Amino acid sequence: MKSLISFLCLLIMLSTPFQVVADETKNGKKLIYAVLWRGCEESCKAFTDVIDNNQINAEIIHRNAEGDKSHFVDWRKEARSLNADLVLTWGTSATLGMAGTLDYKDSPDFITKIPLVFMIVADPVGSRIIESYTKTGRDNITGTRNRPPDSVFIKAIRSYLPGFQKLGMLYNSDEPNSVQKVSEILDLAREMNFDLISYDLRLDAEGHPVKDDIPIKMEQLKSDEVDFVYMGSSSFLRKNQDLFTDSALKNELPVLSPYQNTVTDSNALLSVAARYEDVGKLAGEQALIILKEGKKPGDLPVQSVSKYTYLVNMKVARKLNLYPSVEILQFAQLIE
Amino acid sequence: MAILWRSWLAFITIIAVILSSFSVLFYLQFNSILSELIVHRLSVVAHTTANSFQSVIDLGLPFEMVNNAEAILKRSKETDTNIKSLHAFSPSGLIVYSTDPLHKHFVLEEVVQVQVNSDQQDWGIETEEAFYSGSSIYNDSYQLTGGVVIDFPKTVFNAKKKQLANFLIISSSIIFATFTLISLIVLKIRLSKAIRGVKHLEEISQHLTEKETEKAFTSPSSESEKREFGLLGPIISNLKSKLVLADGNYHTAKSYLTDARFGKNPGTSSRQDKGIIKEHLEVNAQESNLAESLAKKLIPLAAILVTLAVVILGSLSIDYIGKSIAPEIVNRTKLIGEIVNANIQRAVSAGVPLDKIVGADRYLAKLLQDFQEVSYIGIVDDEPIVEVGKRDRSSLSPTQLLEDELIYSISHGDQIIGRIIIDVDSTFIAQQFHEVYMDLVVVIMVAVMITFESMVVMIGRTITAPIQRVHTLATMQALGDFSKYAITRGKDGFDHILDVLSRRANELHELMSQAITSSIKSSYNPAESADLKSIKERFHLFSPKPKLLTFSNLNDIRWPLFLFIAADELPLSFFPLFTRAAENPWGWLDQGIVISLPLIGYLLGIFTSSPVARLLTSVVGHRKLLFFAMAPAVVTHIGLFFSTTVPEIVLFRTLSGFGYAIATLTYQDYVLDMIPKEHRTKSIGNFTAVLVGGIFCGTAIGGILADRLGQHTVFLISAILVVISCGLILLFIPSQDKTSDTKYKIEVKPSSILKALSDKHFSSLVLGIAIPCNIIMQAFIAFLVALYMNELGASTAETGRTLMGYFLMIYFVGPVSTKLSDTRVAPSIVTMIGAAFAGASLLFAGLVATKQALLFAVLGAGFGHGLVRSHQLSAVMHIAESSLVRLGLNVVLGTLRTLERGGSILGLLAVAWLYGLVGYQGAIILIGLLSLLGVVLFFFGNMVGIKIPAENRRLE
16 A cells, blocks of 8 residues: 555656756747757758748747767657657657658557658658658658659759769668668669778677777779768768768778768768758748648658759768869859 | 823833832842841850750750759850840640740740651741740650750831831832833824824714714725824725715615615625625724734833833842841851851850860861852961861961951950851852842742733733723624624723614614514515515524623633632642641551642542533533632632641632632633634633743742731632632623524443543544653642652752743743744644653753752643643544544543543652662653653554644634
């Protein structure tokens, strides 16, 4: 009996902060629970702007994982306890962490009832978050698509380097989307008649990738005489994008990245990417439809960004002595 | 003085016609050229902008997905401050990017339509307010994925149009005023003696009037009179001879009818009288064309004045156009240079070293391919870095660079680090000017043709006709024939004499009626009746009143025919496009067949109505039939104006085929029936020339009008021309034009065709000459030439000029050749030569696959057909009057026409099928061989040439 009362008290004590927070945040407002991977960057800010500018009484709570997946268990519970009206996830890891794969679409452990909008997910279908872009197959989930097809990347490389024949990739076997991407590029290589050389990064004892392996593997790609390096789809590589691109540059290898900031903030040569602002804005529009009109997320198709930017880092181009052609210069955005 | 004013009126009318024709056509053609050049220049911007998007498409992205597309459009807009806006749009017309922030959602529907219908990457359209120049964007599979279009308001263009209009009005007015004055002075000098002659005629008419009740007119002509009265000398002299005889006959008849000698039988003319009459008639025969000879003396004078006027206006106009057009042509090339410079400069400004610009050679080579006026583009510093094309210069030092090169500097910071050099292909530029001037030549030729027709008709009606009328009536009365009278229209000496002669005819008829009445009232006297009958017979006083004297001449139908044919041919240059743009409910039909349906309907209309033309002429008469055949053409043209669907177009075009066939055949029958036999061949030659001239002018003008006023409006203009033509029919053709005494019926049945074909002369003519010629006309000229020239890389204008060569040859060769055959060479021989020449020309074109060879073939076909057409009909007439007399003229003619048309339809279908199998060259060779084999067949079927019948002029 005593133990029961103690347990109940403990439970009440533990739930109180959340309840307090809930009492404090709700007050008639919609609650948006944003789970971010690396802080509130451009897309997050653009999302926030859309919410703020559309006369919806909402508040956004940010939870920043900072690259650590271990928070997701608690955050799933928090989101439920706060009665969030909508969950926003940034990136594949955060989305998987909060929603799980299709296998868990009915699991009470994951966010399966609260509406969820994902953004900056490289391949939600390949990662088995959703069934397809037109119909997610999950009643509570929809999101945005921000990548062009991989064939566009290959054509972009070909437009830049007409003699291109060998593509190099490094991947993180700890990230399913990274492995998945290599497999997809391999299929594309057969279709588009080029060769793919790929290396997985060494994992440590805990099964995490070792960043110091990046330069080593890059040298291997150089010795394999690849013409271009594709960054693929990996949060680890993104996190270590400076090391990645510097190693490539040191080996005189041009890099194509699907992420624009690898070009703008690091040393990738080329990118065909959506602007993160556009992605965030699109996710905001999806959220509005759900919150204002009460539509079911599963009924909304995944929205694709309508515009991409062809970015070229001219500083890297000069270092590599690889300049964009006259035709590319007519529409490319140049970064110094 | 009336002859002076008449002549002067004819002259200034002709000058006014040519100046106004030329001015109007020049104005329209200039606008056409200028608008084409503007669109052409703008297409550089549209094309290069579209190419920028093309690079995006090549990535596999829709062009809507490029983030800085507006920047691309903005840069393009800055190339010309007059550009209002640029849009990039999807295939549905939805505007995806635009330089205009207030743009509509969609581009104009016409823009989408012209893009869809164009088979070129670059296209353009013009509306009332603006030019739209566009370029299409395609994906890897060459599917249309979008387009770029420039909206360019017509403010500057309209200002230039106004300037031109002012220039033309002022220039033409000054030239007109000057030449009316000059022509008045020249005519006054040239006709001074003739004016005296007309005064002399006034005196004669007064004399005749005063002397009516007294002695006969006996004043003979003298040699001095011939000299004294200049151009009219021979005419007056001849007329006076006739008046002596006529006056004598008048008094004789009058005396029989009025005085006591009434009871005497006047008998017939004495042998001596007959001899005098014969002598005078022979003189008359030799000078039978005195009136025409007067006209012929005036025509060169008119031609000189007209030529001078048009040369002056033409020179001024060409100078004007040179100054206006040249900058536009050069601007286009400059624009290419500016765009190249901008793109290379962008690379340099982005930090790309000049010698490391990737893809420069590929980029420049594509520009060279897309813009033919550029022969060389080079990026140079001290040495060439990238070069494409051919350059004539050997050194690049600045002192050696010539002015016709375009040079642009490339800078990096404050330093000039290189240059872009663009070499202009002077041959191409010259070719563009050449095209412009050739278009002007066409304008001049059309104006000259219109003027020539006007000249012949005006001089014929104002000068020749009055003289002919009085001569004819005087001749009749000289022969003792008082059965006719004429209506006088003028007030000069000729008309007064005509008036006297007409009054005399009326008077004698009245006296005869009185005599008959008196005879009836008094007791019956057989001798008296016999005397009256004898008087009637001798002086042709059969009816209670004299009949109106009418004249038939090719000039009666010249203008109506010319206008009608021109009206029918106006849409020729754009009809397939007009059909293609129409709404098509028969989507299950191949588009090529759909486009050809109106032509097939038209030919079928001609084919089915041709056999009945002759019959209708015999029943209804030429004048009425022409009116009833042409009037519905007004309706069909208006119908086409309102047509928006293919079935409507097919319907109205088919109906117009009916009207066309009956009208043109009736015109031809007018020549055959009403013109004297001895002038038949020549008249048919002139008839053919008028017909072909109308086709030529209609085709030439139609394209210009469609370009400026829109295709639909051209049909309205056609309707107006037909209305004028109908009015001229009622005005010019005598209302009592004779129908045939024989009642024809339709006998062109299969059995009659077989009967006709059983005659080797006829069958060899039809199968050997007529049908092959029509196949050349329909299958080669009207079908293959345009397609083949397009394959050989010719422009539409060049194709049009080539085709016009065919009609021009017929226009000139026909009348000239008839002069030969009238007196020297048998028509059948001329026919064979013509058909052989046409066939051989086609063989040559089939063997030598060049544009020049094809031009030779077209001209050769025109030359050959010019010979054939003028003589073939004479040959048929001869056959109809000899070996096939049992069938009758109308059956023979109807059979010929039926087989000709049927053969041309089948021939066209056969060639359309054949060229797909054997190619253009093979098909042309086969047609040429067919023509040559036909000549052989005709030769063996007609071993004897056709003799020219004796001259026997008809007066009615």
